[in-house]
Amino acid sequence: MQLDSQRVDIRKRMRSLRKNLSQTEQKSAANALNINISQVIKVKKATKIGGYLSNDGEPDLSPAFENIWGQKGRTYLPIIHPFSGVHLLFQHYEKNSPMKANRYAILEPVLNCSHICPVAELDYILTPLVAFDSQGNRLGMGGGFYDRTFAQIPDDKVKKPILIGVAHQCQEVDTLPIASWDVPLDYIITPERIYCTTR
Template sequence: MFQESALSSRHQFRHRLRTLRRSLSHDQQNQAALALKDRLLMLPRLSQPRHIALYLPFDGEPDTQPLIHALWQRGHRIALPRLHPFSPGHLLFLEYTPDTPMCHNRFGIAEPRLDVTRIIPLARLDLILTPLVAFDRRGHRLGMGGGFYDRTLQGWQQRHCLGAGPYPIGLAHDCQRVAALPVAAWDVPLPEIITPQAHYRWPDAGAA
């Protein structure tokens, strides 16, 4: 069983790392966004047009807008998450273009307005670039606490091997790396995490 002390520790990590990333200056955020864009555009996975799920920054997360604009220019299709209207705790992904109507969800996060014609099923996504609050040297990811991405990524490796689901990569500031996170049974480790200064890989992440 996941112990109460571990839950308390996760809360402490979450509070400390969220405070830390929010403390980054405007210039630091801009530099991080450009460095992440440059690193990601070098990925072999992005050498051909893809369906890529991204996010819009919230609460000090790395800004993805420079990357999104660069991916549009290269012919990639971008999807953004929105809270599922009928399945609590889950996400839908909708195509995002410069003219996509937006709104804010109950957490204050920008998301596409619901339009069933713009939904991109998870199985059609090639890549999902996820935000995170903290990560450790084993590829474990700590999110905001809602479990939305853990549910989305559950069993990702098996689906991806069958060509029916996206490959996940986490995006973070360098200051969000810690030695070790308290891990729960529902946590889904990531195979790769990219920061402005580094690219971390764990080939066995997500293995059954």
């Protein structure tokens, strides 16, 4: 119960911090993130990169998407699984992809099963988060969608997606209270820093 209370408090505080960033600060952050993301993600033709569309003050990945497309990489966005309702599917995303709002009023691609990429076949996944620590621990919004989806990646898979958290620097905390189901990240990228962690 204490763990839940701590996580609720952190979420409330961090969501307030990032939502209070000005448009100028958000734009500057997006451009700086693009530079740092390009230091970690080595894009080749047909490199598969999962991402997200910003919501609730999350950092904007638009400049990073433009950069990836310019290098012939392929981007994918999460869709809430239409049957399980608790996992994510990743669907190919382009600038003109048809979109719709999901149950959280977040835009996602209109489901097209022929454009889905199995999560284990993505090369990189850029994930939003509410808070992080330097050990690669991530605190999300509380729905568990990313953790459940990442948990489906087979342990014996030789080449796994590289998991990258994306955040504003103000979202860092000294140590996150961790739950057993939390999946740690390989990198965390902010406009100011690149954290390389070990799983």
